Amino acid sequence: MNVSTAILERRAEKMFDPTFVINDDQATELLANATLSPTAFNIQNWRIVRVKDTALRQKIRESAWNQDKVTDASLLFVLCADLNAWVKEPARYWKDAPQMYQDMLIPAIDAYYRNKPQVQRDEAMRSCGMLAMSIMLLAQEQGWHSCPMDGFDFDAVGKLINLPEDHVISLMIAVGKRTQESFPRVGKLTLNEICFEDTF
Ligand SMILES: Cc1cc2nc3c(=O)[nH]c(=O)nc-3n(C[C@H](O)[C@H](O)[C@H](O)COP(=O)(O)O)c2cc1C
Known part of the structure; x- marks a missing residue:
């Protein structure tokens, strides 16, 4: 499958087949490939929790508007x-790079993030956004389906997964096999509404 087809065919699926299994090797390969996505300064700040435990999935579902996909999709990732x-x-992050780059970039990382909590948080969301799309497109390539989610109680899910103090949750993604065709795309804005040339 080429990239365009994956983009055109990906949809945020609602219902997943609870009997469909993506095995550990497949899940690991998916994550290994997805984490080749870019991060600023290569800091790879994303941390991925794959939720396998069915009781934990059920508790997360209760904190996620009771969305079926939280328990039914083969894979559930909390990004x-x-x-x-x-x-x-x-x-x-720059190990094995030419010394010239190490000397330039390592101090630059510090200067970019130190005492800038908003930048640190923005970067978390940027990185996870890149990762999320890669996961969804790689899943599509395998003939699987996916759904990104922020319809959940972030504090409650954070407690359930033991989120460390200095970490944040960006979104969750369900991956598996859908059980029904998605309806045609709705409400897409025209390019004229969202794209500008040179300035707003
Ligand atoms: C960050 C984010 C959070 C979302 N949260 C949910 C969610 O909690 N539940 C859900 O069913 N869909 C969720 N969606 C899916 C969107 O509703 C969907 O992507 C949008 O309507 C466009 O549809 P499409 O992805 O099928 O083209 C989310 C999408 C994004 C990007």
């Missing part, structure tokens, strides 16, 4: 980010 990834051994 989180470490707000302090920038300060946790940043040299590792």
Whole structure:
């Protein structure tokens, strides 16, 4: 499947087949490929919780508007980010790069994020957004389906997954096999409404 087809065919699916299984190797490959997505300064600040435990899935579903896909999809990922990834051994993000780049970029990381909580949080959401789309397109390529979700109680889900103090949740993604065709896309704005040339 080429990228355009994956983009054109991806939909936010509502109902998933609870008997359809994506195995551990397939899930690992999906995540290994998806985490090749870009992050600013290569800080890879995303942290992914794959929820396998069925009782935990049920509790998350209760905090997520009772959305069936939370329990029924083969895979459920909570995409989180470490707000302090920038300060946790940043040299590792440029290990093996030419020394010139290491000397330039490692101090630049510090300057970009230190004392800037809004930037740290924005970066968390940017990185997870990139990761989310990669997960969904890679899933599409496999013939699977997906749904991104922010329809849940972030504090409650954070408690359920033991979210560390300096981490945030960005969104959840369900991946599996849909049980029904999605209805045609609705309400798409025209390019004229959303694209501008040079300035607003
Ligand atoms: C960040 C984000 C959160 C979303 N949350 C939910 C959700 O909680 N439940 C749901 O059924 N769909 C959710 N959606 C799906 C959107 O409603 C859907 O992407 C949009 O209506 C466009 O439909 P399409 O993705 O099928 O083209 C979410 C999408 C995004 C990007």
